[in-house]
Amino acid sequence: MxxxxxxxxxxxxxxxxxxxxxxxxxxxxxxxxxxxxxxxKFRQDSSFLYYVGIDLPHLGVVIDIDNNKETLFGNDLTxxxxxxxxxxxxxxxxxxxxxxxxxxxxxxxISILQSAYRSGRTVHFLPPYREEHTLKLHEWLxxxxxxxxxxxxxxxxxxxxxMRSYKxxxxxxxxxxxVDISTEMHELFMKALRPGKTELEVAGLAEGLAVSAGxxxxxxxxxxxxxxxLHIHARNIIMQSGQMALCDIGAETGMHYAGDxxxxxxxxxxxxxxxxxxxxMILNIQLAAIDACHPGxxxxxxxxxxxxxxxxxxxxxxxIKGDIKEALAADAHTLFFQCGLGHMIGLDVHxxxxxxxxYVGYTEDAPKKMNFGWKSLRLGRALEPxxxxxxxxxxxxxxxxxxxxxxxxxxxxxINYAELEKFKNFGGIRIEDEVLITExxxxxLGNKMPPKTVAEMEAIQQH
Amino acid sequence: MxxxxxxxxxxxxxxxxxxxxxxxxxxxxxxxxxxxxxxxKFRQDSSFLYYVGIDLPHLGVVIDIDNNKETLFGNDLTxxxxxxxxxxxxxxxxxxxxxxxxxxxxxxxISILQSAYRSGRTVHFLPPYREEHTLKLHEWLxxxxxxxxxxxxxxxxxxxxxMRSYKxxxxxxxxxxxVDISTEMHELFMKALRPGKTELEVAGLAEGLAVSAGxxxxxxxxxxxxxxxLHIHARNIIMQSGQMALCDIGAETGMHYAGDxxxxxxxxxxxxxxxxxxxxMILNIQLAAIDACHPGxxxxxxxxxxxxxxxxxxxxxxxIKGDIKEALAADAHTLFFQCGLGHMIGLDVHxxxxxxxxYVGYTEDAPKKMNFGWKSLRLGRALEPxxxxxxxxxxxxxxxxxxxxxxxxxxxxxINYAELEKFKNFGGIRIEDEVLITExxxxxLGNKMPPKTVAEMEAIQQH
Numbered sequence: 020m021x022x023x024x025x026x027x028x029x030x031x032x033x034x035x036x037x038x039x040x041x042x043x044x045x046x047x048x049x050x051x052x053x054x055x056x057x058x059x060k061f062r063q064d065s066s067f068l069y070y071v072g073i074d075l076p077h078l079g080v081v082i083d084i085d086n087n088k089e090t091l092f093g094n095d096l097t098x099x100x101x102x103x104x105x106x107x108x109x110x111x112x113x114x115x116x117x118x119x120x121x122x123x124x125x126x127x128x129i130s131i132l133q134s135a136y137r138s139g140r141t142v143h144f145l146p147p148y149r150e151e152h153t154l155k156l157h158e159w160l161x162x163x164x165x166x167x168x169x170x171x172x173x174x175x176x177x178x179x180x181x182m183r184s185y186k187x188x189x190x191x192x193x194x195x196x197x198v199d200i201s202t203e204m205h206e207l208f209m210k211a212l213r214p215g216k217t218e219l220e221v222a223g224l225a226e227g228l229a230v231s232a233g234x235x236x237x238x239x240x241x242x243x244x245x246x247x248x249l250h251i252h253a254r255n256i257i258m259q260s261g262q263m264a265l266c267d268i269g270a271e272t273g274m275h276y277a278g279d280x281x282x283x284x285x286x287x288x289x290x291x292x293x294x295x296x297x298x299x300m301i302l303n304i305q306l307a308a309i310d311a312c313h314p315g316x317x318x319x320x321x322x323x324x325x326x327x328x329x330x331x332x333x334x335x336x337x338x339i340k341g342d343i344k345e346a347l348a349a350d351a352h353t354l355f356f357q358c359g360l361g362h363m364i365g366l367d368v369h370x371x372x373x374x375x376x377x378y379v380g381y382t383e384d385a386p387k388k389m390n391f392g393w394k395s396l397r398l399g400r401a402l403e404p405x406x407x408x409x410x411x412x413x414x415x416x417x418x419x420x421x422x423x424x425x426x427x428x429x430x431x432x433x434i435n436y437a438e439l440e441k442f443k444n445f446g447g448i449r450i451e452d453e454v455l456i457t458e459x460x461x462x463x464l465g466n467k468m469p470p471k472t473v474a475e476m477e478a479i480q481q482h
Numbered sequence: 483m484x485x486x487x488x489x490x491x492x493x494x495x496x497x498x499x500x501x502x503x504x505x506x507x508x509x510x511x512x513x514x515x516x517x518x519x520x521x522x523k524f525r526q527d528s529s530f531l532y533y534v535g536i537d538l539p540h541l542g543v544v545i546d547i548d549n550n551k552e553t554l555f556g557n558d559l560t561x562x563x564x565x566x567x568x569x570x571x572x573x574x575x576x577x578x579x580x581x582x583x584x585x586x587x588x589x590x591x592i593s594i595l596q597s598a599y600r601s602g603r604t605v606h607f608l609p610p611y612r613e614e615h616t617l618k619l620h621e622w623l624x625x626x627x628x629x630x631x632x633x634x635x636x637x638x639x640x641x642x643x644x645m646r647s648y649k650x651x652x653x654x655x656x657x658x659x660x661v662d663i664s665t666e667m668h669e670l671f672m673k674a675l676r677p678g679k680t681e682l683e684v685a686g687l688a689e690g691l692a693v694s695a696g697x698x699x700x701x702x703x704x705x706x707x708x709x710x711x712l713h714i715h716a717r718n719i720i721m722q723s724g725q726m727a728l729c730d731i732g733a734e735t736g737m738h739y740a741g742d743x744x745x746x747x748x749x750x751x752x753x754x755x756x757x758x759x760x761x762x763m764i765l766n767i768q769l770a771a772i773d774a775c776h777p778g779x780x781x782x783x784x785x786x787x788x789x790x791x792x793x794x795x796x797x798x799x800x801x802i803k804g805d806i807k808e809a810l811a812a813d814a815h816t817l818f819f820q821c822g823l824g825h826m827i828g829l830d831v832h833x834x835x836x837x838x839x840x841y842v843g844y845t846e847d848a849p850k851k852m853n854f855g856w857k858s859l860r861l862g863r864a865l866e867p868x869x870x871x872x873x874x875x876x877x878x879x880x881x882x883x884x885x886x887x888x889x890x891x892x893x894x895x896x897i898n899y900a901e902l903e904k905f906k907n908f909g910g911i912r913i914e915d916e917v918l919i920t921e922x923x924x925x926x927l928g929n930k931m932p933p934k935t936v937a938e939m940e941a942i943q944q945h
Contacts, residue, residue: 021797047558048613050513050522050612050613051611051612051836052522052525053525053527053528053738053829053830053836054613054830054832054835055611055613055835055836056829056832056837057701057830057832057835058702059513059515059522060522060702062515062516064516065516068601089934098882098883100709100887101880101882101883102712102820102880102883103711103713104711104712104713104714105708105710105711105714106882120586147518148514148518149513149514149613150511150513150611150612150613150614150616153617154613154616154617154627155615157627158627164617164620164621217694217696219693219694219695219696220694221692221694222693222694223690223691223692223694223695224690224694225690226690226693227686227687227688227689227690227691227693228686228690229686229687230682230685230689231680231683231684231685231686231687231692232682232686233680233682233718238520239521239523248565248566248567248568249565249566249567250566251567251568251569255557255696255736268875273718275516344818357565363488364518367516367517367518367520367521369519372517372518372520373514373516373517373518410895417563417564417565419564419569420561423561447848
């Protein structure tokens with residue numbers, strides 16, 4: 020946990036942004052994998068971590084704005100708990116650590132919420148992302164499961180986004196740690212990569228390192244020779260010489276800040292000429308995109324810049340033809356770059372995604388475009404100092420998608436399908452780093468970056 | 483997956499055991515860690531795996547007994563799914579693999595269940611262990627969330643237990659694999675163990691190995707210098723010379739069969755004399771307990787035998803006094819051995835625990851004892867050929883528990899509290915292997931066992 024003062028101040032600021040009613044923070048519960056007591060690694064809700072900081076299951080916090088009163092709900096351990104899970108701090112000690120005096124048994128949260136809700140007061144809560152949330156809201160407030168998400172408090176969402184978007188110095192420190200562990204994981208990946216190994220064999224080493232460093236993976240490991248598939252998980256598939264392995268892995272620190280880096284390396288340690296050319300094209304786009312990051316610029320404009328550079332590059336390969344600006348305006352780039360250039364990152368790898376992309380990545384005067392490609396851009400708004408974001412351009416040759424577009428003869432003024440056919444099984448490349456927006460520009464996070472140029476990557480793979 | 487024939491036969495046998503109505507198998511869903519699309523590693527429900535075998539989320543199977551009809555509910559991928567997660571088999575191909583012809587869209591399961599349920603037919607379902615199950619039962623059948631567990635079908639539970647308890651040859655083969663990977667994890671643990679490392683540092687290596695081998699941990703890693711705490715997870719705590727580290731880790735194979743082994747090793751590679759004596763006492767109990775395993779014997783009798791040997795051994799340390807049989811009858815051993823000697827193991831590390839211990843580990847004529855210590859024995863019934871179980875005696879000096887008993891002067895005719903005080907911070911030891919009950923006796927699972935004697939363990943730690 021950070022110091023008590025940090026949590027107290029955060030809650031105070033939050034209170035000042037909400038007019039009236041009660042704020043409900045539902046701590047997360049343990050989730051049984053295959054039976055109740057064989058639970059997944061516990062992951063606390065990120066907003067609960069941000070405002071309360073207690074990393075334990077079965078807790079709730081209610082902030083009564085109108086009466087300026089905070090209450091922490093949770094149970095002390097029984098002797099049976101101590102036998103099975105060891106002695107732990109008492110609830111009142113946890114209260115002290117987070118700066119809340121009023122501590123009550125967990126179940127008391129129900130009557131307090133019910134009586135407030137029934138008397139017409141507003142209970143502000145966040146949109147559910149686990150069925151446990153839906154069930155609590157249903158049982159506590161009588162909200163039908165289907166509409167729980169709609170009843171979430173936009174006022175609370177906006178208030179939280181207006182705070183969590185701007186990282187505090189101690190948060191940035193944790194995020195540097197997350198990047199540094201992630202960098203180690205990528206170095207391990209590059210050193211371990213060999214023809215004959217399975218994707219999971221190498222991914223396991225990186226996952227183990229995240230645990231050894233006191234945390235876990237920030238998201239399921241993408242380590243794959245099918246790099247064209249955006250969110251494929253590592254499989255029990257043997258990697259072959261001549262293939263590239265795309266590795267998108269990041270550590271979550273013990274404090275639950277996420278790292279998120281991607282590198283794409285040749286399985287046998289040596290890029291082919293074509294791979295090298297494609298790789299350098301993406302690397303140049305990534306460097307230009309990072310370079311463009313500064314306060315005030317719309318991130319969707321940097322995304323568009325990347326799309327334009329990609330089309331320009333693909334023209335060099337004979338895949339794209341015609342006017343590049345026109346091709347971009349027609350979204351020709353989305354055949355090769357179906358996802359977004361990047362996203363906010365913090366306590367969540369897609370920071371605050373559960374609060375709603377329209378509030379986190381966009382603003383009312385610049386809403387999200389919902390057409391293919393653009394709809395997957397999670398961040399479009401103007402960058403501001405204190406934002407931490409990823410910059411991750413890529414190229415993805417997806418055979419099914421290419422076949423679909425070709426069969427429709429889609430954008431054939433710009434796309435040379437005959438030439439493209441030769442690249443259909445090329446796979447995918449992505450290069451990703453994390454960037455902090457500063458007052459004057461940006462800073463790449465991490466004390467060290469994993470090898471990124473062709474020369475650097477081929478060198479480390481020789482080890 | 484196993485062959486189609488296996489799943490078809492299993493469902494046929496299951497059908498023959500249920501008189502009438504519909505059997506509902508709810509496949510598991512993805513669970514968001516910190517937001518919807520950042521999900522935990524998907525874990526299919528074990529009974530779904532056993533009877534259907536398809537290891538994917540968002541599926542359901544309904545077996546209509548009265549009309550002898552099986553239906554698989556699930557959706558084919560959209561182009562968006564393919565872009566993000568890659569091409570996958572169509573639902574009809576999955577149907578072929580598991581031997582079900584009738585395939586329908588996922589949402590159609592609702593009307594089919596509702597119309598059956600409303601017309602008074604029985605819908606047999608298993609007890610929920612995730613809120614997603616409760617919510618489905620509530621939304622599909624209108625069952626209030628609080629009573630879903632009570633409405634589970636005892637007939638279905640008993641039928642499943644009568645099948646899953648007896649492992650088939652191809653299951654035993656998978657379980658040997660799970661043990662073999664777990665053995666490698668334990669060897670890695672012993673080789674990596676050093677003063678100055680954290681618990682998580684070493685646990686991470688073992689966890690990584692489980693992933694590299696194509697699976698994952700079968701349960702959260704217990705790797706701790708606080709071995710007296712039964713289910714404590716590995717922590718960010720530095721291990722010291724003189725301490726012992728208890729390592730209870732097991733791999734789940736790609737087919738989801740669990741391994742579960744425990745070893746307790748000195749952090750600096752050398753047992754002290756006292757540690758060696760205590761260790762050998764537990765080792766002798768474990769060897770005797772394994773030796774006692776054969777068809778017909780009540781497992782609770784082997785548990786009692788272990789308790790008796792433990793009391794006898796502790797008499798040698800001056801901790802126990804008086805008549806051993808009387809001390810055992812008075813449950814004096816439960817101060818040191820608060821848990822059970824072992825449990826069924828298979829697709830779940832505590833096999834079928836979600837179906838209810840009273841049906842899995844006990845029988846109506848020999849129900850579970852609910853007093854302290856005995857209530858944690860998950861398996862009491864007579865062993866039968868085909869059962870796979872763990873044998874895991876241990877000794878646990880839990881300071882809080884000792885202080886509590888001492889303050890009550892509990893069983894002071896048998897417990898020498900003054901002497902016990904000297905051992906209060908000794909910690910804990912557990913030794914665990916997996917055993918298959920055969921026609922004539924038993925066989926320890928695994929092609930190789932991790933080092934187990936003091937000499938073997940000290941030898942591998944020198945590497």
